[in-house]
Amino acid sequence: MRNYKNVIAAYSIMIFLIILVGIFQSWSIALTILNYCLISAVMTIGANIQWGYAGLINFGIMGYTALGGLAVVLVSVEPVKKAWQVGGLNILACIWIIVAIIFVVKFILNRFDKSKLRNYSVASVILGGIILLRITAAPGIEAIESVDPAKTGFLGGMGLPVLFSWIIGALLAGSLAFVIGKIALGLRADYLAIATLLIAEIIVSIIKHEEWLARGVKNVIGLKRPAPYEIDLQTSEWFINLVTKFNSSKLNLINSISDKQEALNQMVIDASSVYVKLCFTGLFLTVVIILLIVTQKALYSPWGRKMRAIRDNEEAASAMGKNIVKEHLLIFILGSAIVGLAGAMMVTNDGLFTPGSYRPMRYTFVIWVMVIVGGTGNNFGAILGGFVVWFLWVEAAPIALFLINLFTSHLPETNAVRVHLIESAPYFRFLVIGIGLLLIMRYRPQGIIPEKIIKQ
Amino acid sequence: MDFLNAIIVLFNFTVIPALAYGSQLALGAIFVTLIYAVLRFANFATGDMMSFGTMFAVILTYYFQSLGFGLGVLPTALLTIPFAILMMILYMLIIDKFVFSYYRIKKSPPVQFAMVSVGVMFVTQALIRIIIGPSDRRFLDGEKFIIKATEFKEMTGLAEGITLKSTQAITIIVTLIVVSIMFWFLNRTKTGTSMRAYSDNEDLALLSGIDPKRVVLITWVIAGILATIGGVLYGLDKSYRPFVYFNNMLPIFAAAIVGGIGNPFGAFLGGYVIAFAEIFVTYAYKRFISYLLPEHLEPDSLLQLLSTDYKFAVSFSILVIVLLIRPSGIFKGKVI
Numbered sequence: 001m002r003n004y005k006n007v008i009a010a011y012s013i014m015i016f017l018i019i020l021v022g023i024f025q026s027w028s029i030a031l032t033i034l035n036y037c038l039i040s041a042v043m044t045i046g047a048n049i050q051w052g053y054a055g056l057i058n059f060g061i062m063g064y065t066a067l068g069g070l071a072v073v074l075v076s077v078e079p080v081k082k083a084w085q086v087g088g089l090n091i092l093a094c095i096w097i098i099v100a101i102i103f104v105v106k107f108i109l110n111r112f113d114k115s116k117l118r119n120y121s122v123a124s125v126i127l128g129g130i131i132l133l134r135i136t137a138a139p140g141i142e143a144i145e146s147v148d149p150a151k152t153g154f155l156g157g158m159g160l161p162v163l164f165s166w167i168i169g170a171l172l173a174g175s176l177a178f179v180i181g182k183i184a185l186g187l188r189a190d191y192l193a194i195a196t197l198l199i200a201e202i203i204v205s206i207i208k209h210e211e212w213l214a215r216g217v218k219n220v221i222g223l224k225r226p227a228p229y230e231i232d233l234q235t236s237e238w239f240i241n242l243v244t245k246f247n248s249s250k251l252n253l254i255n256s257i258s259d260k261q262e263a264l265n266q267m268v269i270d271a272s273s274v275y276v277k278l279c280f281t282g283l284f285l286t287v288v289i290i291l292l293i294v295t296q297k298a299l300y301s302p303w304g305r306k307m308r309a310i311r312d313n314e315e316a317a318s319a320m321g322k323n324i325v326k327e328h329l330l331i332f333i334l335g336s337a338i339v340g341l342a343g344a345m346m347v348t349n350d351g352l353f354t355p356g357s358y359r360p361m362r363y364t365f366v367i368w369v370m371v372i373v374g375g376t377g378n379n380f381g382a383i384l385g386g387f388v389v390w391f392l393w394v395e396a397a398p399i400a401l402f403l404i405n406l407f408t409s410h411l412p413e414t415n416a417v418r419v420h421l422i423e424s425a426p427y428f429r430f431l432v433i434g435i436g437l438l439l440i441m442r443y444r445p446q447g448i449i450p451e452k453i454i455k456q
Numbered sequence: 457m458d459f460l461n462a463i464i465v466l467f468n469f470t471v472i473p474a475l476a477y478g479s480q481l482a483l484g485a486i487f488v489t490l491i492y493a494v495l496r497f498a499n500f501a502t503g504d505m506m507s508f509g510t511m512f513a514v515i516l517t518y519y520f521q522s523l524g525f526g527l528g529v530l531p532t533a534l535l536t537i538p539f540a541i542l543m544m545i546l547y548m549l550i551i552d553k554f555v556f557s558y559y560r561i562k563k564s565p566p567v568q569f570a571m572v573s574v575g576v577m578f579v580t581q582a583l584i585r586i587i588i589g590p591s592d593r594r595f596l597d598g599e600k601f602i603i604k605a606t607e608f609k610e611m612t613g614l615a616e617g618i619t620l621k622s623t624q625a626i627t628i629i630v631t632l633i634v635v636s637i638m639f640w641f642l643n644r645t646k647t648g649t650s651m652r653a654y655s656d657n658e659d660l661a662l663l664s665g666i667d668p669k670r671v672v673l674i675t676w677v678i679a680g681i682l683a684t685i686g687g688v689l690y691g692l693d694k695s696y697r698p699f700v701y702f703n704n705m706l707p708i709f710a711a712a713i714v715g716g717i718g719n720p721f722g723a724f725l726g727g728y729v730i731a732f733a734e735i736f737v738t739y740a741y742k743r744f745i746s747y748l749l750p751e752h753l754e755p756d757s758l759l760q761l762l763s764t765d766y767k768f769a770v771s772f773s774i775l776v777i778v779l780l781i782r783p784s785g786i787f788k789g790k791v792i
Contacts, residue, residue, distance in 0.1 A: 057570070183780060189565075191717075191779065191783065195775070198776070201772060205765065205769045208765070209765035209766065365578070368571070369574070369575075369578075424586045427581075427582050427585035428586070430578045430581045430585065431582035433578050434579035435579060437571075437574065438572065438576070441572055
């Protein structure tokens, strides 16, 4: 039991901090932070599987997150029938061409021995295929993008329930990871980091600029939700009754009826946003708990031991007959799929898909800081890292503002230094995260909650 | 005549910009490769370190302008580069003393170094944004053009003109000077040779009496010079915006790896490979072709291989191909 003491303590402090935000700022903000903490936790579980279990360094988290987000659009948005009519055929033809290219390349690679001729023929097949693709796709894309460009201008999705897209997001990210893993996993650690970082950038730039796919930088807004809408709640009888019941003591203090009605209205509006966020919290919490149980089981299973053995000494594990390439690929796919799931959850939570907002700073490096700070190789640690770092990331600015005001209070309001510092308060988050990472790396390299090896 | 026009179109819209952009990338790539060869880690703070040095140049440029100093037709920023370099080296040495040296003495694996450099990246980025803010700044003054398109047309009587911005000329000239001095230093001086020895085989170098502290110090000094000059040249040519500098890290990495990481000459050429590839693949060849073909064969489409949105993607794809076919880079890496 002693081992769990610091885990429980760390989590209690975290919950306490979020409650503090609820009391001092507002419950709506606290729940928003909590939801994002949970999403970050899913991402860190994914990254932790790759880094903590297997020692694979994947700086491409941004790419999988974006792909998960794309899945939400592709699954939940209603199909744009007119776009399919004008350009669907070209797009389908393109998919067949891509499949054909892959098969031809595979055939050449399998059939012929390694030679210069083979390399050139593979290159020419790919190049010819790309030119053919462009010729086939160009008229279709143009037609699709001109269908009501202000509102649609893309193919739309399948019109399925949005929760389904979480699975599809994971599958998409997993299959991309299969391709990338095949290409890049043989590389040395720091090469792998750079390669995945750049590949993620390619993926995001494709999502950004292929407008027929998901409107690109024009964004998709008003996505479906697995939770009720605030407007519906505010007009429904049972919800208003519920709010009245909860706040009856406060309402009874108000005498005039019109004031009472006004106060109730305000309460209903506040409560509806809190209620919606609570619904999301419930969903996300379920996902986190399921993932936690599964990953914990996996970690202490023979499979988990095998992964750790490979991580700690590849040669020895290889000598014992473990297939390192296969295991690395598998864990790369699993981790990426979980990150894809998190990406889909995030877009569902926001209700909008903005490819322009995917930047490596926020979606790759911050997630890595979470894993390192929380505790590599320990799922509880990784989740805690997600909570702590996200909390700091959001709350660093208000705290910095408070401190700046405190320390410069003796200066006049118009003092240049003071004004400049107050203006730059939002950037203190980078400083906090950076210094936090450096301190943890230096004085507690195993993270807040270190990896625990249970002797079995 | 048409043939000449076609060549000039190509020259004006691809070769000149690619040479300038390639020079900027090359300086950054040599910086990455030098750190990798001597200190043995991939420095993820590259872009932000370049940005940090440039920031001093920008601030000093504004200060000098307010004092009325200047170089006439040349940009004032050139005058501020030595001061900016000094500040940059100071910053790098402080970072090295308090952050990197601990891991170097402990002989940590390169992955840990990379993560530490991510921490340095965050801190540097915060400092930049707190000191100068995230907005877009232009700090170019002096003469803007060396050759204007209209003047060129009048001079030669051709239908197409060549525009040569002064920043492009300065970039190319300064890069050539800096890089040649650096190669002279690495290959001909005793200190340079000791650096190469240290990079090649640390233990043997220590055995033959090379002082590791001195080697590290000199590496940071050279890195500071390269980072600041590269950053300032990029800022003069385009504009100074911290976020863009962070993103520039990616093609710079691509250039360093394509050239063979750890090999400065490879990195130098890698910069140009990446720049030319980016610009040649995303350039619309319509105007070029229409000069060469008879009129009735003129193409309808833009004849663009990929739209300019995929500029970065091109360089990254080249990187992926190089990693697949020849992971050690075009020019064998891992030695200075």
